[in-house]
Amino acid sequence: MWNELLYAFEAVATLPNFIAMAAGIWGGVIIGAIPGMTGTMAVTLALPFTFYLPPVTSILLLVALYKGSTYGGSISAILIKTPGTASAACTVLDGYPLAQQGKGGKALNMALVSSCIGDFISNISLFFLAMPLAMFALRVGPPEYFMLMAFSLTIVASISGRSLVLGIISACLGLLLATVGEDIYGSFRFAVTEDMKSGLGVVPVLIGLFALPELIKMIVFRPEDNNAAMKLGDNRLTMAEFRGSVKSILRGSVIGVILGAIPGIGPSTAAFFSYSEARRTSKNGDKFGEGELEGVAASESANNGCCGATMIPLLALGVPGDVITGVMLGAFMIHGLTPGPLLFQNNIGEVYSLFIGILFSSVFLFVAGKLTAGAFAKISRIPQTLLLPCILVLCVFGIYSIGASPFDVSVLLVMGIVGFVMMILNIPAAPFLIAFILGPMFEDNMRRSLAISRGDLGVFFHSWISWAFFALTVLFIALTIRREWQKWREKSRNTAQSA
Amino acid sequence: MFRQLKKAATFAAAVLATTTLVSTAQAADYPEKAITLVVPYGAGGASDLAGRALAETARNYTNEQPVVVVNKTGNGGMNGARYVTEQKPDGYTLLLSRVGMALYPAVYTDSPVAWDDYTFLGILESTPMILAVNANSDIKTVEELLAKIKSSNGATTYAASGPTAIDGFTVQALLADADLDPLSASTLVPYKGGSALAAALLGGHVDFLAIAAGSLMPHIEAGKMRALMVYAPKRMDALPDVPTAKELGYNLAGQVDGWSALFAPKDLPEDIVAKWKDILSNVATNDQWLDLAKKRGSVSVVGDQDPAAFVKSQYELYNGMAKKFGYIQ
Numbered sequence: 001m002w003n004e005l006l007y008a009f010e011a012v013a014t015l016p017n018f019i020a021m022a023a024g025i026w027g028g029v030i031i032g033a034i035p036g037m038t039g040t041m042a043v044t045l046a047l048p049f050t051f052y053l054p055p056v057t058s059i060l061l062l063v064a065l066y067k068g069s070t071y072g073g074s075i076s077a078i079l080i081k082t083p084g085t086a087s088a089a090c091t092v093l094d095g096y097p098l099a100q101q102g103k104g105g106k107a108l109n110m111a112l113v114s115s116c117i118g119d120f121i122s123n124i125s126l127f128f129l130a131m132p133l134a135m136f137a138l139r140v141g142p143p144e145y146f147m148l149m150a151f152s153l154t155i156v157a158s159i160s161g162r163s164l165v166l167g168i169i170s171a172c173l174g175l176l177l178a179t180v181g182e183d184i185y186g187s188f189r190f191a192v193t194e195d196m197k198s199g200l201g202v203v204p205v206l207i208g209l210f211a212l213p214e215l216i217k218m219i220v221f222r223p224e225d226n227n228a229a230m231k232l233g234d235n236r237l238t239m240a241e242f243r244g245s246v247k248s249i250l251r252g253s254v255i256g257v258i259l260g261a262i263p264g265i266g267p268s269t270a271a272f273f274s275y276s277e278a279r280r281t282s283k284n285g286d287k288f289g290e291g292e293l294e295g296v297a298a299s300e301s302a303n304n305g306c307c308g309a310t311m312i313p314l315l316a317l318g319v320p321g322d323v324i325t326g327v328m329l330g331a332f333m334i335h336g337l338t339p340g341p342l343l344f345q346n347n348i349g350e351v352y353s354l355f356i357g358i359l360f361s362s363v364f365l366f367v368a369g370k371l372t373a374g375a376f377a378k379i380s381r382i383p384q385t386l387l388l389p390c391i392l393v394l395c396v397f398g399i400y401s402i403g404a405s406p407f408d409v410s411v412l413l414v415m416g417i418v419g420f421v422m423m424i425l426n427i428p429a430a431p432f433l434i435a436f437i438l439g440p441m442f443e444d445n446m447r448r449s450l451a452i453s454r455g456d457l458g459v460f461f462h463s464w465i466s467w468a469f470f471a472l473t474v475l476f477i478a479l480t481i482r483r484e485w486q487k488w489r490e491k492s493r494n495t496a497q498s499a
Numbered sequence: 500m501f502r503q504l505k506k507a508a509t510f511a512a513a514v515l516a517t518t519t520l521v522s523t524a525q526a527a528d529y530p531e532k533a534i535t536l537v538v539p540y541g542a543g544g545a546s547d548l549a550g551r552a553l554a555e556t557a558r559n560y561t562n563e564q565p566v567v568v569v570n571k572t573g574n575g576g577m578n579g580a581r582y583v584t585e586q587k588p589d590g591y592t593l594l595l596s597r598v599g600m601a602l603y604p605a606v607y608t609d610s611p612v613a614w615d616d617y618t619f620l621g622i623l624e625s626t627p628m629i630l631a632v633n634a635n636s637d638i639k640t641v642e643e644l645l646a647k648i649k650s651s652n653g654a655t656t657y658a659a660s661g662p663t664a665i666d667g668f669t670v671q672a673l674l675a676d677a678d679l680d681p682l683s684a685s686t687l688v689p690y691k692g693g694s695a696l697a698a699a700l701l702g703g704h705v706d707f708l709a710i711a712a713g714s715l716m717p718h719i720e721a722g723k724m725r726a727l728m729v730y731a732p733k734r735m736d737a738l739p740d741v742p743t744a745k746e747l748g749y750n751l752a753g754q755v756d757g758w759s760a761l762f763a764p765k766d767l768p769e770d771i772v773a774k775w776k777d778i779l780s781n782v783a784t785n786d787q788w789l790d791l792a793k794k795r796g797s798v799s800v801v802g803d804q805d806p807a808a809f810v811k812s813q814y815e816l817y818n819g820m821a822k823k824f825g826y827i828q
Contacts (some may be wrong), residue, residue: 044542044570051555071745141704142688175749184689186661194581194611198573262700318717319698326694327542334548336794338717403571446687450702451688 008352012056015456017357020053020061025361026368029075033376035082035207035391035399043327055335056350060357060424062331066324067119067307067361070267071369074111074300075376079104080391086202087267087303089433090275092210093159094244094288094295096171101291104380105235110293112369113237114249118301120362121253122260122308126315127355133261133309134316142448143460147469148262149442152269152434154473157480158276159430161289164484167431170422174432177205178439184447194259195407204399204408205436206326206414209429211395215388235377237293245297252298256305261312263321264441267303272434274302280479304365308358315339315351350416420482512823529590529771530564538570539579544693545626545713545795546576548828549759550595552791553623553782560778568595574611575603575634575664580762581611588618588764590771596760598665601810605817606663614814617761618767619777619806626797627731627739628669629716630709631724633700641727641747644707645677648685655685657712658699658708662687663826665757666696668817669709669726671824672751673744681824700724711757712796730755739795759797760806 021221024046030040042065050058073088078095091111098107125133138146153171160167180190181199191197252274259270278298279288288295311328313319320326332339337347344351379387399412419429453459458467535725538550554566571579576599585626586592594600594617604610618731630641638644648655659667671681679685688705692697693714699705701723709730716737718724726741730752745753761779763771782788783801792799821827 047542048551048568049557051551138698138702141699141702184661184691186575186663186689194574195578198578199774263695275603313698316723317698317701319694319701326544326692329694330542330548331553332546333713333794334791338720340717340721340724342717342721404569405571444691448688450689451686454654456684 003187004348005352006357007392008349009356012060012353012357017057017060018360020057021064021357021361021364023370024061024064025068025364026372028065028070029072029365029372030068032069032072032084032088033075033372034398035076035080035084035211035395036203036400036402038064038085038203038402040323040327041402042066042069043100043324047327047331049353050331051334055332055337056353056357058331058335059354060361062324062328063307063311063358064361064364065182067365068305068368070303070307071115071119072372073303073364074115074296075373078107078111079294079376080211080387081214081380082207082391082395086206086437087271088299089206089210089268089430090159090271090299090303091296093275093299093430094290096312097289097291098293098296099380103291105377106237106241106293107296108373108377109235109237110241110245110296112366112373114245114252114297114301115304115369116362116366117249118253118303118305119307120359121250122257122305123355123359124360125257126308126311126358128193129257130312130316133257133312135366137262137313138317139463140465141463142445142452144463144465144469145262146442146445146449147460147466147473148265149274149438149445149475151222151436151469152273153442154279154476154480155272155276155434156431157476158279159272159289159428159434161428163426166425166427168212170427171431171435172427174435175439175442177432178436179443184444195405200411201402201408202437203402204411205415206433207399207410209419209433210332211391212412213429215392216416217386217423218388220420236387241293243328245294245349248282248294248298249301251277251281252301253305256302256307257309259302260306260321263313263319266310266322266437267306267433268437270302270306271299271374272430274298274305311358315343315354316341318343335437351391352401363382392477421435514775528562529774530561532591534561534566534590535592536566536568536595537579537583537592538568539572539576539599540570540597540691541572542570545711545757545797546595548713548791548795549624549797551593552788553761554797556782556785556788556791557778559785560781561798575599575661577603577735583762584616584764585614586764588767590763590767590775592764593620594762596762598757598813600760600762601699601813602663602665602668602817605814606821608827614810615807616629616763616765617762618772619810620767620772620775620789621761621765621801622804622806622809623759623761623779623799623801624792624795624797625731625800626759626795627712627729627735628666628709628755628757629712629719629726629738630669630673630707630728631700631715631719631726632707633703634723634725636706636725636728636824638707639725641673643728645673645679647706648679649677650804653683653686655707656687656688656705658688658690658696658705658802659710660691660696661689665755666710668820669752669755670707672755672820673709673728673749675751675820675823676751716796718733728752730757731798732756751820758800758813760810793822 031037073085074091077088077091079082079098083089095107155173255274256270259265275298279285310321314325320329399408454477538547540546550568554568583594604614632638674681674684697714728741
């Protein structure tokens with residue numbers, strides 16, 4: 001094995017490979033930072049180029065683009081409240097308040113450090129735990145998946161901000177919107193126009209909900225003092241701040257790895273999941289949502305922790321979990337490599353080269369992130385009245401470029417208005433988004449489970465994995481109810497005292 | 500608002516078209532700019548790979564003009580198909596069509612695009628479908644599978660993209676051939692996409708499935724799945740011992756086959772059709788094209804059939820099945 005590893009190291013440590021990775025990561029960071037342009041798009045656009053590159057170089061390029069864009073999304077999430085990719089939506093919650101307080105640089109550094117650590121842990125897991133994690137992922141059938149989704153929906157309690165009721169309302173709206181389009185049996189719901197038959201895209205909904213309300217607010221209320229630019233105060237991340245978040249970073253990375261290994265879940269859910277856990281366990285839990293560095297760390301470590309792990313089901317089983325790994329599967333096939341157990345027998349040299357190459361990506365990510373975030377941070381100095389129209393233009397073009405579809409642009413604009421109304425009513429946007437993302441997985445797996453059992457609810461309690469997630473769900477709901485009750489009692493006691 | 504915009508755009512396009520008709524009519528130098536090839540399904544899937552392989556090969560014969568692949572997904576591929584039929588028939592927007600383009604209008608009477616709303620340029624490849632079970636299953640033949648389905652009273656499960664998708668019809672056709680009720684003899688569990696379908700069988704969450712070979716071959720080669728039958732005109736080179744549906748005497752199932760084709764908007768000028776016939780005849784013998792097709796697990800059939808007649812026969816086949824199964828009256 002050591003000989004093979006050494007040989008693989010020699011094979012991968014070539015200039016073209018390093019150039020491909022550096023270019024991929026840097027390109028990915030920039031594409032990820034531009035609202036509307038996503039990692040999926042970057043990887044799809046790069047696919048034809050890989051026809052002409054050696055297999056390992058091609059895959060490294062695609063992986064680098066994926067990782068870069070997952071991190072890059074956090075830059076715009078923090079600086080302009082516009083998550084560049086869906087997985088950075090959770091970073092907005094604390095990242096943007098930090099930027100408003102003049103700590104944008106600090107937040108960017110925290111995002112970068114936690115992304116790199118998440119990325120590294122993910123890569124190590126890919127190296128050592130690919131097979132056991134893949135076997136675990138395979139056991140997650142529709143009933144287990146459903147229970148996991150039920151548990152994930154309890155995240156709503158952690159991201160609702162001040163009012164749980166408003167958070168639940170927001171999540172219900174998100175679930176409702178997720179039903180638009182074709183269901184898994186091929187019947188159409190709320191398909192008013194031909195375009196609506198295929199449902200609403202996550203990216204237009206996400207950007208409409210997060211980025212546009214700020215702009216509309218400025219148009220409607222015309223605040224006088226908004227010409228001032230955000231200050232860029234202390235940018236350095238102190239050792240104490242890092243130490244305070246290190247637990248959340250490690251936990252976030254592990255959450256990212258486990259959720260990443262299960263096909264279809266993806267980095268956005270992992271980020272919200274990790275954020276929710278961090279908020280529950282942190283001693284600063286109450287300050288989450290108002291500009292807490294630990295929140296940024298939890299979210300960013302988890303979404304990058306996912307990246308390496310999504311390769312696990314692809315390489316070990318030949319099952320891509322999302323569109324990006326789907327494109328990678330295509331790239332493998334074009335080069336005559338077939339992911340799956342046979343890959344480890346027939347092409348172990350390539351597999352080792354790939355693993356070693358991917359390990360380097362964390363370093364490249366750190367350098368590219370440092371350079372890019374530094375440049376992008378200057379955006380904060382642009383006055384809002386100039387910046388927001390530019391963001392709108394970027395969003396509209398970015399969304400249009402995904403599928404050249406005017407319908408996506410109208411979804412973006414309508415969701416902007418919906419987001420603005422929600423903002424006025426103090427309804428938080430994050431529960432809406434997470435429910436919108438989880439909704440289809442929740443529904444599809446419930447219906448699949450019931451199809452398999454032919455309507456028998458017992459199917460949800462057949463395996464220990466289901467039981468485990470069920471127990472966690474119940475526990476989490478109980479804890480939330482207790483917390484809410486304590487809050488309510490305290491409040492009523494206070495009002496009684498003051499009266 | 501967009502409808503009005505679209506109307507305005509159509510009008511502008513019409514004006515443009517009348518003025519440029521003269522120049523396109525004598526378009527001996529077609530193509531003069533990049534050609535867009537719309538793939539109506541997601542990146543990385545079988546159709547996407549076919550589209551990208553065609554784009555890479557065809558560019559050698561298109562006056563150095565690139566063929567750019569664009570994925571326009573949704574609604575069973577109909578979004579992409581509809582987009583292409585709404586474009587100007589100038590040869591600069593083409594569709595990588597799949598069996599879905601004939602199947603969808605055959606099953607849905609309100610299909611946004613009819614099966615013959617195109618100019619048919621050519622059939623590209625045949626992509627066989629495979630009936631498979633998990634390697635741990637004790638089922639070794641199609642007969643054993645059918646016996647189990649019959650005795651289990653509807654409790655067996657199979658994975659498919661949907662009841663009216665091609666991979667649902669593969670199973671339903673087989674059930675109909677075996678005189679079982681195609682809709683209730685076995686329970687359909689819907690999944691999205693070839694790899695999710697394959698994972699469902701791999702994890703033992705369903706009993707069997709019959710989907711495109713490209714998604715199954717890696718698992719069959721790795722010994723994780725067992726192929727029982729092939730839906731194709733002839734046996735697959737990679738699976739010489741697995742019989743075809745036709746050999747086993749299944750009439751409906753024997754006619755089911757996956758394919759990719761190249762379509763253009765209706766009323767494409769004759770000379771551009773001729774140019775594409777020419778390009779495709781070059782592609783047919785191109786080593787890169789043949790090599791990529793083999794790697795995808797498909798068989799190149801460029802130029803073998805009259806495309807219009809073939810698509811018509813496919814439409815009629817699935818329309819007949821949809822009536823027989825009770826999806827339409």
